[in-house]
Amino acid sequence: MAKIDFPEEVKLLIAHLKRLPGVGPKSAERIAVWLIGKDGDFSNDLAKAMMLSAEMIQACEVCGFFESSGIGCRLCADTQRDAAVICVVEQPTDVLPLERTGAFKGGYHCLGGRIAPLDDITPEDLRIASLVERIADGCVSEVILGVGSDVEGEATANYLSDLLAGKFPDLEITRLAQGLPAGGGLDNADELTLYRALDGRRRL
Amino acid sequence: MAKIDFPEEVKLLIAHLKRLPGVGPKSAERIAVWLIGKDGDFSNDLAKAMMLSAEMIQACEVCGFFESSGIGCRLCADTQRDAAVICVVEQPTDVLPLERTGAFKGGYHCLGGRIAPLDDITPEDLRIASLVERIADGCVSEVILGVGSDVEGEATANYLSDLLAGKFPDLEITRLAQGLPAGGGLDNADELTLYRALDGRRRL
Known part of the structure; x- marks a missing residue:
C-alpha cells in the first residue's frame, strides 16, 4: 500500500502558508484546503495582490509608513x-x-x-x-x-x-497614558492595569 | 490635513487576506505588514505556490481527495x-x-x-x-x-x-469511537465526553 501524502503542489502551498505570522500548521492546511476548494479565481486574485504589493509598496525611508512607488509617502507629503x-x-x-x-x-x-x-x-x-x-x-x-x-x-x-x-x-x-480601557469595569482590570491607572491618576 | 489611509495596493491585499478562513481583519493587517516587510521573494514564492495549486490541484471526482493534474488521485490509484x-x-x-x-x-x-x-x-x-x-x-x-x-x-x-x-x-x-482522549485525566474531560465514554464503555 503506497504511502498517502498530499500532492507536491499542496505541500509547497502549505509550507509557504505556515510561515505567515499567526498561521500554524493546522491553519495552513485549512487555508490550503479552502483555497483549492474555491475556483482558481480567488487564488489568482490574492496571488496578484501579493505580487503587486511586493512590487509597489515599500517602507518610506523617512517615517517607515507604507509608501507606494511613484506616489510616495502620503504622511511625509502632507504639509499640514x-x-x-x-x-x-x-x-x-x-x-x-x-x-x-x-x-x-x-x-x-x-x-x-x-x-x-x-x-x-x-x-x-x-x-x-x-x-x-x-x-x-x-x-x-x-x-x-x-x-x-x-x-x-x-x-x-x-x-x-x-x-x-x-x-x-x-x-x-x-x-501614551496607561490605565482603564474605555468601558471596562474595575473587576475586569488586571492588577498591573489598576496599578498603572492609580499611578497615573489625574486631578479633576 | 489629508485623510491618511493605506495605499490602494495594501488595502487590496488586506481585503483578500481577510477572506481566508480563520484570518480576521487584525490578522490580515499583520500578515500584510509582514509580507511587505519581507523582501519581495517570499510574496512571489507564495503567490506562485497558490497559482500552481489553483491550476494543478482539484478534488478527485470519485473520492474527493486532492488530485494533481496529469498524475491523478493517488488514493483511487492504489489497488492495494x-x-x-x-x-x-x-x-x-x-x-x-x-x-x-x-x-x-x-x-x-x-x-x-x-x-x-x-x-x-x-x-x-x-x-x-x-x-x-x-x-x-x-x-x-x-x-x-x-x-x-x-x-x-x-x-x-x-x-x-x-x-x-x-x-x-x-x-x-x-x-469513530468517542470517549476520553489519550493521555487525558477524568478531571480534564467535559461532561459530554465522559457521558460518551461511559456510554461506549467496552468489556475487558
Whole structure:
C-alpha cells in the first residue's frame, strides 16, 4: 500500500502558508484546503495582490509608513501635519487607529517592530537611526512613544526614552497614558492595569 | 490635513487576506505588514505556490481527495487498498492523520465539509451523491463515518447514517469511537465526553 501524502503542489502551498505570522500548521492546511476548494479565481486574485504589493509598496525611508512607488509617502507629503510632534509606533498598521481618534495632528515614525531579545529583535533591527536623524534635523519638540504596553513595548519605550534624552536634552518625551480601557469595569482590570491607572491618576 | 489611509495596493491585499478562513481583519493587517516587510521573494514564492495549486490541484471526482493534474488521485490509484471499507471524512486534510495511525487500509471519501445550516451548508453542497454512487457500484461492505464529534459532525453523521441505511440495508455503517482522549485525566474531560465514554464503555 503506497504511502498517502498530499500532492507536491499542496505541500509547497502549505509550507509557504505556515510561515505567515499567526498561521500554524493546522491553519495552513485549512487555508490550503479552502483555497483549492474555491475556483482558481480567488487564488489568482490574492496571488496578484501579493505580487503587486511586493512590487509597489515599500517602507518610506523617512517615517517607515507604507509608501507606494511613484506616489510616495502620503504622511511625509502632507504639509499640514504638525512637524514639531512625532508619534513613534511599532508598525505602519498602528497609524490608522491613532488617525481614527482624530486627536493627533503630528507626524508618525514607524519602528518596524519592537525590541524583543527572545525573538532576536535588537535596537539595530528597528528604524531608530532614521528617528534620531529626523529629530536632529531640527524642528521636533515632542516625541510621543506610542508603543504597546506589554513587556516588549515597555522595553522599547525605555530604550528610546534613554537614548533620546541623552542625545536631545531639550526634547520633550512622552508616553501614551496607561490605565482603564474605555468601558471596562474595575473587576475586569488586571492588577498591573489598576496599578498603572492609580499611578497615573489625574486631578479633576 | 489629508485623510491618511493605506495605499490602494495594501488595502487590496488586506481585503483578500481577510477572506481566508480563520484570518480576521487584525490578522490580515499583520500578515500584510509582514509580507511587505519581507523582501519581495517570499510574496512571489507564495503567490506562485497558490497559482500552481489553483491550476494543478482539484478534488478527485470519485473520492474527493486532492488530485494533481496529469498524475491523478493517488488514493483511487492504489489497488492495494481494501475497497470494501470506505472511511467518510470531512476534508482531504483529515486523510493524513488517519493514515498516520496505520490502522486503516480501506478507501476514503472526502465530503468537502459538513452539514452546517448556520453557515448555509446543506447536504446538497457535500460530495454525498458520489458516495452513494460508490456504494451502489458494488463491493463496499462497511462505511465508517469519520466526521468530527461536534454538533455539525453529529448532524452529518446522523444524516448520512439515515440516508445510507435507507438505500443499502445490508451496508454496515459505523462511527469513530468517542470517549476520553489519550493521555487525558477524568478531571480534564467535559461532561459530554465522559457521558460518551461511559456510554461506549467496552468489556475487558
